[in-house]
Amino acid sequence: MKIGILCYPTYGGSGIVATELGMSLANKGYEVHFISNALPARLDITNPNIFFHRVNVQTYPLFQYQPYDIALSSMIYRVVNLYKLDLLHAHYAIPYAYAAFTAKQMLKEDDNDIPLVTTLHGTDITLVGQHPSYKHAVEFSINQSDAITSVSESLKRDTLQFFKIKKEIQVITNFIDNSEFDECNECQRTQFANPDEKILIHVSNLRPVKRVDEVLQIFKNVQKKVKSKLIIIGEGPDMEKVNQFLEENPDLISKIRLLGKVNDLYRILQLSDVFLLPSEQESFGLAALEAMAANTPVISSNAGGIPEVNIQGETGFLAEIGNVEAMSNYTIKLLSNEELLNEMKKNAKEQAIKFDLKNILPIYEAMYRTTIENF
Ligand code: GMT
Helix, strand or coil, X not given: CEEEEECCCCCCHHHHHHHHHHHHHHHCCCEEEEEECCCCCCCCCCCCCEEEEECCCCXXXXXXXXXXXXXXXXXXXXXXXXXXXXXXXXXXXXXXXXHHHHHHHHHHHCCCCCCEEEEECXXXXXXHHHCCCCXXXXXXXXXXCCEEEECCHHHHHHHHHHCCCCCCEEECCCCXXXXXXXXXXXXCHHHCCCCCXXXXXXXXXXXXXXXXXXHHHHHHHHHHHCCEEXXXXXXXXXXXXXXXHHHHCHHHHHHEEEEECCCCHHHHHHCCCEEEECCCCCCCCHHHHHHHHCCCCEEEECCCCHHHHCCECCCXXXXXXXXHHHHHHHHHHHHCCHHHHHHHHHHHHHHHHHCEHHHHHHHHHHHHHHHHHCC
């Protein structure tokens, strides 16, 4: 099967899922073509079954905004024709499913139409997609897809609530390749904390929806009761809030490490004791699953699909969105009880194994086959 994957190339969750899925398919012998504006962050382009097609947006002084969606649909059309693809898989309604629909219209003119699968990841439904500027185009492109998948039950419910969807939505959860999280001998806790200190960690793109100010507040409360350090990984608009917090709390500067974007994330996750995810919205919470794969329990909000991943009292604890006090108390409780911490570390890993790539990949493959057969 020859599959075209359309995705954001960034470190964000949807790009990671699309890339990991494509690479796993390529490892199984499928020919996988990535179409995006840049090489996806984790893509192994040396794999002979992987192809990357960069969308070139021509700048022209007349354009106030560069027409990415037009260049994208032209590139999709060209790649389908050149490489004789069997199926397109768009990760995100805007712009990917929308541009794929346009490409399909062009392909129809050549009697060369192709099935389109759209995977909904969250922001396109719960945040951006609801804006009147995008809502109708999002709804239209979802309905024009030949198959629709969503990464959690919660996101499926939200999609059906916010949009008039005429087709079945199949939930195919996000996944993790646990083999990439093998025991790490090079992980050095001492680089980040003293032996008697616990390590809290937060990983995100520091957008307002991630509520990094609450991460900082939780840590401020926790370190008063438990000797600890906080690691923040990622970059984004709310880094300014972090800097402001440090200015207001200079005594905490030596206890908070800001690492920016990190490549071998799992090594740092493996030496952490607890992952903080107080998000306002999260369709799934891939970052929490990555933490669990590295034996790290999660203290989170109960937003969106997080409760489908983080199980209360088993793999961590959940509190209402914004309840910093509860999340602080849960973290203190967890970090002060070595037996509970070890139990939850074990449970977290077991939970990650349930979401293993080995279990989810066949579901994607079967869905592709059915979509092509029914086309
Ligand atoms: O929120 C992010 O960090 C990025 C965002 C994206 O659009 O790439 O992630 C969304 O998709 C991920 C993969 O399916 C999910 O794990 C995230 O929960 C989801 N983010 C939100 O719903 C806010």
